[in-house]
Amino acid sequence: MNLxxxxxxxxxxxxxxxxxxxxRRCHKEGSHEGPCDEFPFLEHLESIAGRVAQKxxxxxxxxxxAAWKSEEAGPNRxxxxxxxxxxxxxxAYGIDMTKLKPQVVAKLREKAAGYxxxxxxxxxLTYLVxxxxxxxxxxxxxxxxxxxxxxxxxxxxxxxxxxRLPLAFEMFEGAQRGRAIIETCHREPRxxxxxxxxxxxxxxxxxxxxRSVDEFYAWIRGILDRVGR
Amino acid sequence: MNLxxxxxxxxxxxxxxxxxxxxRRCHKEGSHEGPCDEFPFLEHLESIAGRVAQKxxxxxxxxxxAAWKSEEAGPNRxxxxxxxxxxxxxxAYGIDMTKLKPQVVAKLREKAAGYxxxxxxxxxLTYLVxxxxxxxxxxxxxxxxxxxxxxxxxxxxxxxxxxRLPLAFEMFEGAQRGRAIIETCHREPRxxxxxxxxxxxxxxxxxxxxRSVDEFYAWIRGILDRVGR
Numbered sequence: 001m002n003l004x005x006x007x008x009x010x011x012x013x014x015x016x017x018x019x020x021x022x023x024r025r026c027h028k029e030g031s032h033e034g035p036c037d038e039f040p041f042l043e044h045l046e047s048i049a050g051r052v053a054q055k056x057x058x059x060x061x062x063x064x065x066a067a068w069k070s071e072e073a074g075p076n077r078x079x080x081x082x083x084x085x086x087x088x089x090x091x092a093y094g095i096d097m098t099k100l101k102p103q104v105v106a107k108l109r110e111k112a113a114g115y116x117x118x119x120x121x122x123x124x125l126t127y128l129v130x131x132x133x134x135x136x137x138x139x140x141x142x143x144x145x146x147x148x149x150x151x152x153x154x155x156x157x158x159x160x161x162x163x164r165l166p167l168a169f170e171m172f173e174g175a176q177r178g179r180a181i182i183e184t185c186h187r188e189p190r191x192x193x194x195x196x197x198x199x200x201x202x203x204x205x206x207x208x209x210x211r212s213v214d215e216f217y218a219w220i221r222g223i224l225d226r227v228g229r
Numbered sequence: 230m231n232l233x234x235x236x237x238x239x240x241x242x243x244x245x246x247x248x249x250x251x252x253r254r255c256h257k258e259g260s261h262e263g264p265c266d267e268f269p270f271l272e273h274l275e276s277i278a279g280r281v282a283q284k285x286x287x288x289x290x291x292x293x294x295a296a297w298k299s300e301e302a303g304p305n306r307x308x309x310x311x312x313x314x315x316x317x318x319x320x321a322y323g324i325d326m327t328k329l330k331p332q333v334v335a336k337l338r339e340k341a342a343g344y345x346x347x348x349x350x351x352x353x354l355t356y357l358v359x360x361x362x363x364x365x366x367x368x369x370x371x372x373x374x375x376x377x378x379x380x381x382x383x384x385x386x387x388x389x390x391x392x393r394l395p396l397a398f399e400m401f402e403g404a405q406r407g408r409a410i411i412e413t414c415h416r417e418p419r420x421x422x423x424x425x426x427x428x429x430x431x432x433x434x435x436x437x438x439x440r441s442v443d444e445f446y447a448w449i450r451g452i453l454d455r456v457g458r
Contacts, residue, residue, distance in 0.1 A: 162452070163448075163451070163452045163455070164452065164455040164456055165455070203438050203439075206435060206436070206438065207435070207436040207438065209432050209435065209436065217452070217453065217456055219392075220449035220452065220453060221453060222392070223391070223392045223393065223446070223449065224446065224449060224450060224453065226392070226393040226394070227393055227446055
């Protein structure tokens with residue numbers, strides 16, 4: 001997908017972040033009135049289910065890392081495109097990759113993704129959210145846009161990327177011990193793009209581990225062959 | 230199994246622990262000379278692979294809990310049989326269960342096990358270790374004892390309880406980032422007894438999650454049915 005071919009505004013949005021080498025852009029329609037907005041397709045969700053909208057933005061744009069904050073874990077929840085920069089450029093932001101363990105560096109670097117890929121992922125995850133069982137109906141401005149980009153929306157068709165059971169919108173609320181029941185999931189762990197990202201049950205995402213979804217299926221097929229079906 | 234019927238010494242071992250309501254005992258042969266020993270069947274392993282022997286003892290006898298230490302997580306790595314005591318008796322040890330979240334209490338209580346069950350598990354895990362591929366040979370005093378309790382030992386027959394692939398003794402050494410590749414695993418999570426405990430790859434143990442092994446197999450069978458083999 002090329003975001004420049006969608007007829008969107010794409011004007012630069014001024015940022016106060018220190019990570020400003022990459023320009024963030026407006027994704028309203030090209031002809032829009034009023035102020036620019038990076039995530040207009042999330043505006044409705046933001047107003048009725050703010051935490052879900054925030055999760056979509058965060059998981060699209062930020063790396064995940066260790067669940068804890070520590071010097072050793074390195075920068076946690078950093079913009080994915082910042083992790084595309086060289087060690088030298090990162091030092092200018094106060095991030096010294098040479099002080100981190102090789103495994104931590106590898107983990108951070110494998111979450112790197114370009115800005116447009118992240119925006120595309122945020123559109124795709126929004127599209128999937130609205131197609132969950134029990135999801136609110138999107139206003140036509142939002143559903144028309146998403147359908148134009150990804151095809152017609154169908155109610156209650158969003159499945160867990162791993163176990164292929166339907167996901168319900170209400171699962172976003174069923175957080176236990178601060179842990180969401182639904183997580184963002186990568187079919188191929190090292191690829192942050194719309195086609196490769198989706199939602200999964202937390203337990204499915206954990207079971208998948210560092211494997212691709214296809215590797216996971218091959219693995220469990222092998223187990224059942226040994227156990228005897 | 231009844232430990233009292235194995236002809237072992239079973240004399241009380243004096244303990245300086247504050248958790249002394251349960252008497253720990255000697256498990257040398259009844260006719261033994263020299264000092265008593267709670268884990269004589271681990272003596273050889275202790276001398277050649279101390280960390281493996283320590284792991285067997287620890288996993289047999291102690292609860293696991295949160296990976297971190299905090300007030301909220303409650304007592305971590307506590308003797309399993311202490312978790313059989315009442316809230317009131319625990320208060321005498323300085324453990325106030327009423328101050329912990331219900332889920333934390335449930336997690337601690339489900340790891341509870343009687344002293345004899347824990348000792349039996351330690352014998353069983355030792356038996357499994359010696360039957361891993363590449364494991365050192367046990368001295369006859371140890372192998373005779375274990376064979377008498379559990380049956381003849383066969384080389385390289387210990388499998389991962391989840392994926393049913395052979396486990397190699399050297400996997401105990403292959404710890405990455407402080408995490409062992411082999412973990413102790415419960416086929417039925419809430420039951421700490423010899424027949425129900427074994428070893429599993431760390432990733433298999435994680436994938437099993439809170440399910441029993443049989444529930445795990447049923448779950449992955451369902452996935453493959455939906456994905457289409």
